[in-house]
Amino acid sequence: MLHSSDSLQNGADSKLPFAERSGKTGWECPSNIALVKYWGKHGQQLPMNPSLSFTLKESVTRTLVAYHYDGKRKQPKIHFSLEGDRKGEFLERITHYIGMLQSYLPWIQGVELTIESSNTFPHSSGIASSASAYGALALALVSLEEELTGIKWTQDTFFRKASYLARLGSGSACRSVYGGWTIWGKVQDLRGSSDTWAVPLPFAVHPLFQTLNDSVLILDEDAKTVSSSQGHRLMEGNLFSVERFRQASTHLQILLNLVSKDDWFAFIDWVEYEALCLHAMMLTSFPGYILLKPQSLEALQRIRRYRDQTRVPVGFTIDAGAAVHVLYPEKEAGKVRTELIQGQLAELCAGGRVIHDTLGSGPVKLIGHE
Ligand code: DP6
Numbered sequence: 001m002l003h004s005s006d007s008l009q010n011g012a013d014s015k016l017p018f019a020e021r022s023g024k025t026g027w028e029c030p031s032n033i034a035l036v037k038y039w040g041k042h043g044q045q046l047p048m049n050p051s052l053s054f055t056l057k058e059s060v061t062r063t064l065v066a067y068h069y070d071g072k073r074k075q076p077k078i079h080f081s082l083e084g085d086r087k088g089e090f091l092e093r094i095t096h097y098i099g100m101l102q103s104y105l106p107w108i109q110g111v112e113l114t115i116e117s118s119n120t121f122p123h124s125s126g127i128a129s130s131a132s133a134y135g136a137l138a139l140a141l142v143s144l145e146e147e148l149t150g151i152k153w154t155q156d157t158f159f160r161k162a163s164y165l166a167r168l169g170s171g172s173a174c175r176s177v178y179g180g181w182t183i184w185g186k187v188q189d190l191r192g193s194s195d196t197w198a199v200p201l202p203f204a205v206h207p208l209f210q211t212l213n214d215s216v217l218i219l220d221e222d223a224k225t226v227s228s229s230q231g232h233r234l235m236e237g238n239l240f241s242v243e244r245f246r247q248a249s250t251h252l253q254i255l256l257n258l259v260s261k262d263d264w265f266a267f268i269d270w271v272e273y274e275a276l277c278l279h280a281m282m283l284t285s286f287p288g289y290i291l292l293k294p295q296s297l298e299a300l301q302r303i304r305r306y307r308d309q310t311r312v313p314v315g316f317t318i319d320a321g322a323a324v325h326v327l328y329p330e331k332e333a334g335k336v337r338t339e340l341i342q343g344q345l346a347e348l349c350a351g352g353r354v355i356h357d358t359l360g361s362g363p364v365k366l367i368g369h370e
Contacts (some may be wrong), residue, residue: 020071025143026064026366029135030056031127031174033214033325035271035317036252037278040235040245045171046195048235049248050185052255053175054212057360059121063136064366066114067144070105075099083119094137097169099312103166105141107148110167115140121355124223126216126323134169135176139363140160163197171232174198179362181205181259187252205259208313209267211330211359214319215337217345218353219295220322226282226289228320234285244281248274264329268315271327275318282320293322295348300324302348306340314340317359330358 032053076098076152080091094115102108115137121127139162146152149363153161159177167174174197175182181201187193190202204210226234235241251274258267282289296318303316303326314328314336326345328336337356346352 021148022041022066022068023144023147024064024066024367025147026062026138027136027139027143027363028060028062028366029139029176029298029363030179030360031059031061031121031129031132032056032172033127033183033317034172034302034319035174036248036255036274037319038171039232039248039278039281039320040238040241041171041232045167047171048114048241049245050182050183050187050193050252051172051175052181052201052252053172053361054181054214054359055176055179056127056214056357058357059119059127059132059355061117061119061132061136062366063115063117063140065116065131065137065140065144067148068112069110069148070112071110073110073112076108076110078080079112079114081115082114082117085342097134097137099143100168101141101165104161105145107365108141111144111148124221125218125355126319126321126325126351127355127357128319130170130228131173131176132204134166134173135363138166138169138173139177139365141165143365160197160199165198167197177363179360181209183252184253184254187249188302201256201259203260206262207330208262208264209259213326213328213330213333213336214359215326215328215341216327216355216357217299217324217341217349218355219299219324219349220293221350224291224321226291226320231282231285231320235281238281238285240281240284244277247277251277253281264313264315268313268327271313271317272304275316278320279318291321292318296322296324298347299345302344303340305345310334310339312340 032055034051034053036052038047038051078095080094142162162177163174175184178200182198184198186195192199254270307314317325
């Protein structure tokens, strides 16, 4: 819970100005995969429905932030590189993002930041790099706030603030600052849940869902024809949107119940249905659009056929793209990877590419870890 004494808005400004100082901080933050999808937003990156995800392990962004504060600067000065490359488009986005954070990080106007980021996974692979990137940056900024101001946030407030700030960069990023299962959005009867930050699932899931694997089939390497931001916007005119937002809340309740039970087949039926409903929203937006490719559809059929024939617990989810995420419990990894992924799905992938990931335990501080 947030206490009035540690408001996200003005916690740090009472101690301004500070002495001139320099240093470096850094975080590694994973991406996440949603099983109940955030699709449609309002206001300042507020979701139209709650979403449920789990955080990945291997697909991470590492962000190092070197800072210099002199107290004289009136605007932040930002340098940015991705994989060692100074990318102008990203610099513009990051500068705009950091500019937005002033009311939450009042000291930000006085800093010069050199931000170096790198990802362990390729761009356009079907893994959300904006989730891990804004997660890592937001965590680094909250660490930087502690170093500069001397404030020591409680652990809960630290991550809540990072989640809040990450959300302002990319909605799904707010779920990435925690390990395991995460909920973003106000859910009735779930204390602490909020539209403005994500929270970890407040109960332990069944062991079946504690070690979930997510193998991402890279079915198309081209950039998406409709970005997530455009997709969210198109929900505003979608004839089915009100029902969809209600449906997503229902799916969330159903899945919260199912992840505490030993019933893979019921679980995966709802997960797949939810993913197909996301794509139904794309078909029924105006203008309608299709992000799935013929090979994505073929992959979905093969996954279902394999499950029906073998009763091996496996299934899929799909994000806003052509990639298919193959989900299965860790104990089935040998069988699923050999028989299904290598045996039937890899041939559908661009260059046979599949990224194997699993549920992970969350971000790690890289520098200044006590
Ligand atoms: C389909 O978080 O990428 O992956 O807030 O505009 O940055 P912005 O959108 P983004 O949308 C993610 C949509 C999704 C579902 C999800 O992750 O919940």
